[in-house]
Amino acid sequence: TTPELRFDNRVVIVSGAGGGLGKAYSLFFAARGAKVVVNDLGSGLKGEGASASAADVVVDEIRRAGGQAVADHNNVLDGDKIVATALEHYGRVDIVINNAGILRDKSFKSMTDKDWDDVLNVHLQGAYKITKAAWPVMRKQKFGRIIMTSSAAGIYGNFGQANYAAAKQALVGLSNSLAREGAKYNITSNAIAPLAASRMTATVMPQEMLEALKPEFIAPLVGYLTHESTQQSGGLFEIGGGVITAHRWQGTDGVVFKADSSFTPAAVKQRFAEIDNFNGRVYYPASMQDNDWMGKLAEAQALSENAQGAELRFDGKVA
Ligand code: NAI
Secondary structure, eight states, X not given: OOOOOOOTTOEEEETTTTSHHHHHHHHHHHHTTOEEEEEOOOOOTTSOOOOTHHHHHHHHHHHHTTOEEEEEOOOGGGHHHHHHHHHHHHSOOOEEEEOOOOOOOBOTTTOOHHHHXXXXXXXXXXXXXXXXXXXXXHHHHTOEEEEEEOOHHHHHOXXXXXXXXXXXXXXXXXXXXXXXXXXXXXXXEEEEEEOOOSTTTTTTSOHHHHHHOOGXXXXXXXXXHHSTTOOOOSOEEEEETTEEEEOOOOEEOOOOOOSSTTOOHXXXXXXXXXXXXXXSOEEOOOSTTOTHHHHHHHHHHHHSGGGTTOOOOOOXXXX
């Protein structure tokens, strides 16, 4: 059998760890030797109210089982205080699981500025504040593992979740950028889009589905991605009920137009089916520098009258 991946002496911050997925992660890491900062301000599903007991109950459970954990009741918007809790108690931060979240589902028409701001704040600003405070610590120790919690709603869009989807997609961009900036310091960042039974999904999924989607079934991927032996970074994974898939972008071969006055909306209309043709040649850009697109730009220039005689070169770099 494969040896267990351990986290002895690693210090893990799990935000929103008083219930649902965050609780499952906390129990998971503690059982494998980590010291866990169990953060939760104990709010309701919509971000209303606060209660210290959410985090305290999880810490008690970990300690009773012989594990190490400390409760932190800060709002994720005070992410620096959460990191301070980790440093005060355990002297380092190795792993940050950005997991706290709320919902304020409404059709875009009915969504208030507050619904928008509160959801963006908890998911995106909260993840930013914790990660920003942990970043210099991780850089200095040349080790860090970050998880951003995205959502299928964020990847694909979802009716009634404009605020939530905007935040969840933003977290993918944040994760991908940190993956690049962290590479030289052995800091990785990955985004996950989980599907699991929790108070968040309790009312939107049938009972038998909820039973198949235990929150504990998300922890194996999070554990793998945050282990010291894992170099994987900049990934996006959907996971639920024992199924894990990896996701990336796909581009079509597209159409190269002559970039002159013949390049009009009507010209686009005429060839739109080709632009949008995913059944022909496709490519999978993994970075801004992937230069299939840059090659096409050179082709467009070569076609255009402007380019006649001019020495335009594209070296695959964009500013
Ligand atoms: P949950 O509601 O059980 O857990 C979220 C936790 O975050 C709660 O304990 C809450 O008290 C805490 N929290 C809320 N605002 C906070 C704040 N400002 N500061 C600190 N803690 C705060 O929900 P669940 O399902 O465990 O969600 C965990 C994450 O997974 C969320 O980011 C959610 O958006 C995401 N997710 C969950 C899915 C699912 O199927 N359960 C689907 C897609 C994404």
